[in-house]
Amino acid sequence: MIELKRTATVLLGALALASTTAVFAAPASTSQEWTYWLLSSSTSSLHSCASEVAKVRDASGLTYLYRASSHASCAQSLTTATVGPEEAVLFKPEAVEDGTRGLEGSWKMRALEALSITQSSPVEEDAGQVAFHLPTSPSMQLLSAHGASLVVAVTPSALATIDHHTTFDTRLQRLVFQPLSSFSTLTDKPEPKYNKPKHNSHVASILSSSAFNASRIESDLRILTGESAQPSEIGEWHSRHSATYGARLAGRWLKSQMEASLSAVNGSCEFWSYSPFFAPNIVCSVPASGEEEWVVVSAHYDSRGTFGSTTAPGGDDDGSGTSALLAIARALGSSPLALRSPVRLIFFSGEEQGLVGSSHYASALKEKVKLAIQMDMLAYRHPGEPLQLAFPDKFVTQSATDLVRQVAELYVPELEQGYTPACCSDHQSFWENNFPATWVFERNGPIKDPMYHNSGDVVDRDGYSVEQLRAIAKVVLASALHVAGFDKA
Numbered sequence: 001m002i003e004l005k006r007t008a009t010v011l012l013g014a015l016a017l018a019s020t021t022a023v024f025a026a027p028a029s030t031s032q033e034w035t036y037w038l039l040s041s042s043t044s045s046l047h048s049c050a051s052e053v054a055k056v057r058d059a060s061g062l063t064y065l066y067r068a069s070s071h072a073s074c075a076q077s078l079t080t081a082t083v084g085p086e087e088a089v090l091f092k093p094e095a096v097e098d099g100t101r102g103l104e105g106s107w108k109m110r111a112l113e114a115l116s117i118t119q120s121s122p123v124e125e126d127a128g129q130v131a132f133h134l135p136t137s138p139s140m141q142l143l144s145a146h147g148a149s150l151v152v153a154v155t156p157s158a159l160a161t162i163d164h165h166t167t168f169d170t171r172l173q174r175l176v177f178q179p180l181s182s183f184s185t186l187t188d189k190p191e192p193k194y195n196k197p198k199h200n201s202h203v204a205s206i207l208s209s210s211a212f213n214a215s216r217i218e219s220d221l222r223i224l225t226g227e228s229a230q231p232s233e234i235g236e237w238h239s240r241h242s243a244t245y246g247a248r249l250a251g252r253w254l255k256s257q258m259e260a261s262l263s264a265v266n267g268s269c270e271f272w273s274y275s276p277f278f279a280p281n282i283v284c285s286v287p288a289s290g291e292e293e294w295v296v297v298s299a300h301y302d303s304r305g306t307f308g309s310t311t312a313p314g315g316d317d318d319g320s321g322t323s324a325l326l327a328i329a330r331a332l333g334s335s336p337l338a339l340r341s342p343v344r345l346i347f348f349s350g351e352e353q354g355l356v357g358s359s360h361y362a363s364a365l366k367e368k369v370k371l372a373i374q375m376d377m378l379a380y381r382h383p384g385e386p387l388q389l390a391f392p393d394k395f396v397t398q399s400a401t402d403l404v405r406q407v408a409e410l411y412v413p414e415l416e417q418g419y420t421p422a423c424c425s426d427h428q429s430f431w432e433n434n435f436p437a438t439w440v441f442e443r444n445g446p447i448k449d450p451m452y453h454n455s456g457d458v459v460d461r462d463g464y465s466v467e468q469l470r471a472i473a474k475v476v477l478a479s480a481l482h483v484a485g486f487d488k489a
């Protein structure tokens, strides 16, 4: 009897040990918890608990998200506070042309369903916040559902796959928190004055160089999407999703291509890591003898596929901007012009999870930036529509857009110019950090690509226009040259 009792105790002890080990193995439990609460911009008084703030921009305006790490005391004194993990992401609907994909219900309800969040009944509304029933997930916490958007707190590891919980027409934006001491109310963004560009024969001759050959650009594109054989010395990838090994392989290939293109002008490239859960940004620098202010040209090399699919060729989004950046590097590397301002050519990762790579990069940037131009989705041209070039209608530096528009008229006048309500890409991270920035896009109006955020986003399909892609790439290089300034070498 005594012997049996002793055996039972040992067994129970072993079980307790096993379950303790399992708890410690769960990565989510190691994430720091914060207390969050929202205040509309009209609320002037700050809560004594507040230690950090992030700006939440959406179509309905500007809201401030406060947080404090001392969650126990704050949670007791704030009626609408929520406790969650340390990253916060804004979910908002993307401007996609109606009728492309038989959507049912409101965007918000579909987004909540994708997050496995069901609306509780009755709905409690308090200061613009709506109560929802949340799944018991320590890695994800709904902070608010105000206006047309959602704010969700996630762990750093869950951030890398947050797009697995979104509909294809959801845009994500990682929110950057600042210490409350550095907080000021909405500052006016700078609108620098650029010199009016004049047609320059040296620029025109670079634009007509073989760097922009359609066949060369298409060959790069097909390697990126996997439609052509990928380099055996690096390995194959089926996706450039930020959290995959494939993205790291694609990144290695991109870096080697850029180093080869830029070696003649003493260019150099580095992996710029910001999270163990994401493939790194790739940052290339082209030096100049003159001024210190940078001109930045960028694209995002990460991709996203159909919900639940591991295939993400990202031919248009953003293989198009990525291959345009490769072409621009080839043109700069063989250019007979000596730059006056340094140029940075950057491939961002984490764009699809909320401009994550660019938000880390731009908020850490110490240099001054004269102009940042993002190339994202350049190639889809709906059958029957002309060659187009569009600019964002919000969250952008208007004088930067105006400069690029003027340059386009000088060098590629066949592009029909306009604006898009689609939002946003990595230029927004620069703009948020008070650097002048704009974005070039494929279409005047909302997104019309039927393969947007789809595993069918390949190059070999109706509507994919390498002609439009290379035309826009030329506009971007000419704009960068005009703002950087140059001398004939």
Ligand SMILES: [Zn+2]
Pocket: 300, 317, 318, 351, 376, 377, 425
């Ligand atoms: Zn994109």
